[in-house]
Amino acid sequence: MNDEIDLEDAAPWLVILLTLIGVGLRVLLLTAKGMSLDETVNIWLASHNIAEMLPWMARIDPQPPLYTFLLHYWIGLKGDGTYSVRLLSVLFGAGRIPIIYLIGKRLAGAVVGLVAAVMLTVSPFHIYYAQEASMATLLTFNAAVATYALVRLLTDPRSSRPTGSQVREYVLAWRRPGPVVPDSEGNPSPQNQSRLRRPFFQSITTDLTWIVFIVFSAATLLSHNTALFFFIATNLFVLALMLFKSREPLTWQAPAFKSWGIAQVAIVLLWMAGILPVLRQPGIVPQSSLAAEPTWNAVVQMLRSFLTTSAPIPAIATGISILYGLILVLGLVYYRKKVARLLFLAGLFVIPLLGEVIVNIWRPVSLEQTLIWTTIPLFLVLAAGAAQLKYRFLILIVLGIIGTNNLFSASDYFRFYQKEDWNTAARDVAGNVQKDDLVLFNSNMGEIPFDYYFKPYKDYYSLQVEEHGVPLDLFESGIAAPRMTSEDLPGFTSVLSGHKRVWLVYYHDASTDPMGLLPQTLAARMKLIEKDDFYGGQVQLYGNP
Numbered sequence: 001m002n003d004e005i006d007l008e009d010a011a012p013w014l015v016i017l018l019t020l021i022g023v024g025l026r027v028l029l030l031t032a033k034g035m036s037l038d039e040t041v042n043i044w045l046a047s048h049n050i051a052e053m054l055p056w057m058a059r060i061d062p063q064p065p066l067y068t069f070l071l072h073y074w075i076g077l078k079g080d081g082t083y084s085v086r087l088l089s090v091l092f093g094a095g096r097i098p099i100i101y102l103i104g105k106r107l108a109g110a111v112v113g114l115v116a117a118v119m120l121t122v123s124p125f126h127i128y129y130a131q132e133a134s135m136a137t138l139l140t141f142n143a144a145v146a147t148y149a150l151v152r153l154l155t156d157p158r159s160s161r162p163t164g165s166q167v168r169e170y171v172l173a174w175r176r177p178g179p180v181v182p183d184s185e186g187n188p189s190p191q192n193q194s195r196l197r198r199p200f201f202q203s204i205t206t207d208l209t210w211i212v213f214i215v216f217s218a219a220t221l222l223s224h225n226t227a228l229f230f231f232i233a234t235n236l237f238v239l240a241l242m243l244f245k246s247r248e249p250l251t252w253q254a255p256a257f258k259s260w261g262i263a264q265v266a267i268v269l270l271w272m273a274g275i276l277p278v279l280r281q282p283g284i285v286p287q288s289s290l291a292a293e294p295t296w297n298a299v300v301q302m303l304r305s306f307l308t309t310s311a312p313i314p315a316i317a318t319g320i321s322i323l324y325g326l327i328l329v330l331g332l333v334y335y336r337k338k339v340a341r342l343l344f345l346a347g348l349f350v351i352p353l354l355g356e357v358i359v360n361i362w363r364p365v366s367l368e369q370t371l372i373w374t375t376i377p378l379f380l381v382l383a384a385g386a387a388q389l390k391y392r393f394l395i396l397i398v399l400g401i402i403g404t405n406n407l408f409s410a411s412d413y414f415r416f417y418q419k420e421d422w423n424t425a426a427r428d429v430a431g432n433v434q435k436d437d438l439v440l441f442n443s444n445m446g447e448i449p450f451d452y453y454f455k456p457y458k459d460y461y462s463l464q465v466e467e468h469g470v471p472l473d474l475f476e477s478g479i480a481a482p483r484m485t486s487e488d489l490p491g492f493t494s495v496l497s498g499h500k501r502v503w504l505v506y507y508h509d510a511s512t513d514p515m516g517l518l519p520q521t522l523a524a525r526m527k528l529i530e531k532d533d534f535y536g537g538q539v540q541l542y543g544n545p
Contacts, residue, residue: 058281093130331385420536444469
């Protein structure tokens with residue numbers, strides 16, 4: 001008992017420490033790796049004013065605009081440098097650490113919350129995405145806050161009352177003083193005086209929780225289209241809880257049906273208000289996705305990435321996998337008498353996973369990035385399993401093993417992992433370019449990350465070059481990844497007209513130029529002068545003798 005009391009007292013300070021460690025791990029070597037195509041596209045979109053941004057979002061990838069809007073104003077404050085734009089993701093990434101502690105504490109106590117916070121702090125998977133200028137950390141932060149608000153509502157008996165009742169009661173308490181009765185010293189005192197002494201926000205906690213749940217659920221939906229599965233999962237669980245609320249062992253408090261309905265309507269209205277400006281834009285063109293279609297192995301690899309079960313020595317990797325399996329079983333055992341909590345966490349993990357696998361049959365998306373928020377319920381089940389261990393030192397040993405493995409994996413990421421090296425491509429061209437050269441991009445989206453690094457050279461040295469995507473230019477067609485075919489060759493050769501030297505930035509050719517038509521056509525018309533590889537692609541220079 002004393003240990004629990006001491007832990008409760010120390011937990012806030014430990015969470016602050018973990019958050020600071022999380023910030024340090026996420027900001028470490030933040031600019032060491034180059035900006036990827038997705039990152040520079042986000043920066044390029046956010047650099048436009050709102051009126052120009054929305055049409056381009058509709059053409060390139062019709063997604064909810066929340067992250068791009070936030071990045072737009074962030075760039076206005078901090079600039080579009082690598083460190084600045086990634087810092088926004090760092091803040092959202094570290095901000096999830098205290099949130100997962102609060103969820104775990106509300107679900108199963110301070111120990112579970114702390115263990116989950118430790119897992120999130122040292123997760124290489126989360127460190128990686130916190131160092132990427134993408135919507136992934138914003139999506140996870142919004143989903144985590146909405147989940148915490150929902151857990152509060154499900155564990156608060158007052159949530160069964162109509163929404164706004166606390167505010168109304170507080171206002172009435174001020175406007176209508178109660179009967180005057182003498183106090184212990186014989187002085188008259190309003191009977192409701194004690195209620196008015198309570199701080200305003202403390203008196204309306206449940207109503208505020210409803211507002212937080214509505215706002216951050218809508219923000220989750222406005223972070224990515226696939227977040228619709230968060231909305232589906234939470235509604236399926238709460239409606240099931242309402243249906244079976246009289247049965248044991250589903251002992252959680254279901255909110256009032258009317259209040260829940262009002263909240264869902266408000267969420268949908270906020271979501272529609274954010275997504276409709278993009279969907280209403282003219283010229284929305286279905287784009288081919290560069291993401292690979294998922295296989296069973298891809299799903300397994302995603303789960304391994306979530307938990308970092310890989311290691312250079314196979315025996316260690318196997319041991320880590322077994323350790324996770326054991327604490328997962330212990331977590332399920334812990335929740336066996338708390339079925340509602342288990343179904344809640346399982347639904348938040350399984351429903352989005354199955355939903356995205358089905359969606360990928362129609363249109364491939366990145367499972368890891370869009371499902372990153374499902375690690376929150378996963379870590380909470382694992383944390384409950386670790387907290388099941390009888391002795392405190394066993395919990396510390398388990399966390400020590402997981403933490404050590406994760407930190408070694410994170411160090412491997414910092415030292416060895418490479419992103420697309422567009423800086424090298426831009427530097428190669430800038431160092432040898434001549435006036436009136438033509439720079440071509442087989443994947444015309446590649447023009448954006450190339451220009452992110454090439455523009456400073458171009459402005460500083462006043463370079464006069466023409467850039468063009470083939471077979472269609474992004475800025476003329478609005479099509480992100482057109483595929484080169486033999487029918488496009490006449491238009492391609494007309495683009496070459498008047499240029500003695502042509503640079504080809506060749507990237508992702510398996511999807512955009514599977515037959516290799518571009519280098520074949522250039523080689524038939526010009527001499528290949530030089531060819532330089534960069535991580536992710538190749539720069540080829542062709543010229544006439």
